[in-house]
Amino acid sequence: MAEETFLPILDLSLVDGGASGGGDAKAFAAALHDAFVHSGFCYITNHGVPDAVIEATRAKALEFFRLPIEEKLKVSPKEAVRGFNAIGRTKMQYAEAPDYKEFYQIGLELPADDPAVLAGEAMRGPNQWPDLPGFREAFEAYYREIGRCGQRLLRGVALALGVADDFFVGKYAKPLQRTQAVYYPPHPEDHEGELFGVAPHTDYGCITLLWQDDVGGLEVLDRQGRWIDAPPIPGTLVINIGDLLQRWSNNRYFSNQHRVTNRSGRERLSIATFYDPDYSAMVDPRDLNLAPGEDALHAPISAGDYIMGRINRSQKHNAQAEAFNS
Numbered sequence: 485m486a487e488e489t490f491l492p493i494l495d496l497s498l499v500d501g502g503a504s505g506g507g508d509a510k511a512f513a514a515a516l517h518d519a520f521v522h523s524g525f526c527y528i529t530n531h532g533v534p535d536a537v538i539e540a541t542r543a544k545a546l547e548f549f550r551l552p553i554e555e556k557l558k559v560s561p562k563e564a565v566r567g568f569n570a571i572g573r574t575k576m577q578y579a580e581a582p583d584y585k586e587f588y589q590i591g592l593e594l595p596a597d598d599p600a601v602l603a604g605e606a607m608r609g610p611n612q613w614p615d616l617p618g619f620r621e622a623f624e625a626y627y628r629e630i631g632r633c634g635q636r637l638l639r640g641v642a643l644a645l646g647v648a649d650d651f652f653v654g655k656y657a658k659p660l661q662r663t664q665a666v667y668y669p670p671h672p673e674d675h676e677g678e679l680f681g682v683a684p685h686t687d688y689g690c691i692t693l694l695w696q697d698d699v700g701g702l703e704v705l706d707r708q709g710r711w712i713d714a715p716p717i718p719g720t721l722v723i724n725i726g727d728l729l730q731r732w733s734n735n736r737y738f739s740n741q742h743r744v745t746n747r748s749g750r751e752r753l754s755i756a757t758f759y760d761p762d763y764s765a766m767v768d769p770r771d772l773n774l775a776p777g778e779d780a781l782h783a784p785i786s787a788g789d790y791i792m793g794r795i796n797r798s799q800k801h802n803a804q805a806e807a808f809n810s
């Protein structure tokens with residue numbers, strides 16, 4: 485039996501019904517709207533990513549993370565954090581300690597002469613593939629399928645915000661989609677002080693699609709300030725919005741804090757996809773159906789500049805913290 489959760493479980497297949505967002509799609513959009521207003525989180529079923537694709541990616545990711553560290557470091561990022569990131573590489577802005585996790589990230593593969601690459605857009609760059617048979621195929625298939633799922637979901641988001649159902653399509657021509665396998669070793673028993681797999685944070689971008697294994701450990705803040713479990717539910721993905729969609733929606737939607745602790749004594753694996761728009765996509769609340777007389781709370785900004793601004797600020801903060809600590 486699925487565990488109880490305060491987060492709604494929505495059927496994504498409803499969004500495919502009706503050429504211009506007919507009855508079922510509208511019902512889905514209304515439920516999504518409520519979820520994003522209240523907690524910024526929901527689960528989806530019928531997400532369309534084939535089980536075999538998830539299973540292959542899970543198996544290849546674990547095979548990779550169990551390699552000796554020297555092997556993993558061979559695919560250390562050269563650009564844009566693509567590749568393997570060891571424990572200690574990320575620290576949330578207000579956390580005491582770095583996140584107790586390793587992760588391996590890929591992004592959209594563009595040819596070297598693509599205008600976005602030539603323009604020097606941040607977060608572009610080649611992926612770093614480890615030398616494991618079947619690894620690249622598995623991750624590329626997952627990347628493609630989860631991207632399709634993201635597109636379907638965005639159709640629901642557009643309907644939920646009361647704009648044309650294809651509003652986001654043109655904003656996602658070369659999306660800043662980052663997909664990462666995240667590996668959480670069991671927390672050491674003798675550790676003193678605070679330790680999180682991922683410390684409390686909000687995501688920076690628009691939409692996050694998360695597959696998690698059966699270990700559990702993800703928690704979401706409720707409106708009373710309590711941490712509530714977002715347990716694994718077979719066949720689902722966890723969806724949440726990030727700060728950029730909160731901004732785009734003129735703060736109608738809520739980018740909520742969440743965190744991970746792995747006290748299971750076992751390894752935990754998740755696959756997180758930050759499904760964000762083109763670097764140059766303009767994020768302007770006035771495009772998203774403001775109510776008559778409603779003022780835009782945020783100036784227009786490109787998606788890439790916003791996300792990079794957040795990444796740079798957190799890195800600067802971390803550099804200062806390190807200088808202070810040393």
Ligand SMILES: O=C(O)CCC(=O)C(=O)O
Nearest residue numbers: 666682696702744754756
């Ligand atoms: O691994 C998880 O369950 C969540 C990860 C997460 O919140 C993140 O990487 O932003």
Ligand SMILES: [Fe+2]
Nearest residue numbers: 685686687742
């Ligand atoms: Fe997150």
